[in-house]
Amino acid sequence: MAAAFLVAAMAPGAFGQDAAAPQVPDTLQQRIAACTTCHGVHGEGTPGSKYFPRLAGKPAGYLARQIQNFQDGLRKYPPMEYTVRNLSPAYMHEIADYFSAQQVPYARSPVPPVTAAVLQRGEQLARDGDPQRKVPACASCHGVELTGVEPAIPGLVGLPYDYISSQLGAWRTHTRAMRKPDCMAVVAGRLQESDITAVAAWLASRTLPAHVRPQPPGTVKPPLSCGVLEVPGAGA
């Protein structure tokens, strides 16, 4: 009885001897305020920011791998590198699982004005690729409806224009990288700058498909060799 009382008294939030001491819920959501302040409490992203990407519903393997890549310096973005620098693999996976399990409505970010021809070029790249430039279709890896593929390939729906275009740019300037062979670096290297604008604008402005969950594992055959997809359970 006495022991039970002691345990209760030591639980976070139970330090309430002091009226001014805040009550702190013992939840993961409360613990990861450093993440949710930009990515949203449910990983919905912050559309108003035009940048912070949605995490909700993305494959957990992909999310955990991104945290690891920021920690290892493969992905460069100082605020993220600082935030995750001391997370353990177990904590990383717990956080990735949390965001992966969230199901919240998609919100849209503003897209810069582009012509119909640009959007058409974007859709062409996303659905069919550009065989002349050896650019595979986004859909050939990211799923028919671009909603991602379990356990490792992220969806490309509902992401802000600025985020998508800056990621493709980052692959070209080597500030975003992944386990070699880095297939996305190859793809980004074959795109023209106008292609990046086109595909980012089309992806960011596209009407959402009816089903937004990632496709089941093994339902795509990547046309390029991707190091990250060769590790069991790993994510791009």
Add this chain to the structure above:
Amino acid sequence: MKRWVVIPVVVVVLAVLGGWLWMAGQRVGHVVTPEVGALTSEALADPALVARGAYLAAAGDCAGCHSVRGGLPYAGGRSVPTPFGNIPGPNLTPDPETGIGRWSFADFWRALHYGQRKDGQWLYPAFPFTSYTKVTPEDARAIYAYLRSLPAVRRETDAAKLSFPYNLRSTLAVWRARYFRPGGFQPDAGQSAAWNRGAYLVQGLGHCNECHAPRNALGATTGAWLSGGEIPRQDWYAPDLSMQANGGLQGWTARDVVDLLKTGHATKGAAFGPMADVVADSTQHLGDADLDAIATYLASLPPRQPRPAPRSAFDVKRITAAGEKVYRQHCADCHGGDGRGVAGVYPPLDGNSAVTEPTGINAMRTVLLGGFPPVTAGNPRPYSMPPYAQQLDDSDVALVVSYIRQAWGNKASIVRPEQVGKYRHTPID
């Protein structure tokens, strides 16, 4: 003469003098023969010695500088930024070409104890031989045995990128003549065994004073021992470690010190910035007896002079009143209206040296960056702080930092928006 003329002239004179000293006398250092004997391969392979070496290498946080993020431990690569340029931590694995595979124990001892490379060149004091010189030959032997037990990794160490004249290693002879005396740890018979053990760890392997003391224009630590200092180029302030009156850890108990070093947080504060890395990579792995010893030693650091009350040409009352509004909106939910935090979850701000250290750098950077305290065995799922860099402009950050530095029992100077702007884009490594 103007200061900007004097400094280069002095430096060039020192460089020439340094070259002469090196030619004339310091060359003796080239043939320093350590008196510590050799190690047979059987002795090197002793698992107990290797295990002790692993523990001591963690206590010295060798991997912190001798590894790059995402790279193999001890294979080198991290560049230590200094005001004189970037100095990379070399590969310490036993690779014969790129590591220390061809180093004898005498070579290793010469580096640790005298700050001298195998080829006779002086090492830059970014490598804290100024502290490691206190490490005993027995401990050095164990660390050497541990490093030799690692898998050899072939990885060239990048060249140091130093500006003239610091790129001339001969200038180090002058620096050494002025600031370095090799010597072992001298136990104090008047103190307890725990105190002596703590002093040995703090002054030697722990090399705490390398950050927790002011540095002069030539990069040498100065001022009172462990009295706190700005970490140049990394833009953090390593606070005073005295636990007595006016000390940075005033009011801390030995238990608080042990908790912070072992778990990354204590009722009085949490580790963040470079100290979070130190806890994660080094101190959390220390045994309880060693942590108690460190606390015993720190408790003996003398009281400090009271800091004069800050004076400001600005309307401090108006600034802190505006800062309190920002605090109520963004900070009070976790740190409490009374600044006392939540024990074991959110650190107090009242009386916290991270808030009241002389420069305000730590509070400004923590408000901007937020983040997690270190993940440790004792605190595997820490609560985190949101970064406010996106939400608050320089003016609001300056207001709220000024408020917490003046609120409750705190009496530190206010900070200005221009200072906040300076710390928005600082290195995170």
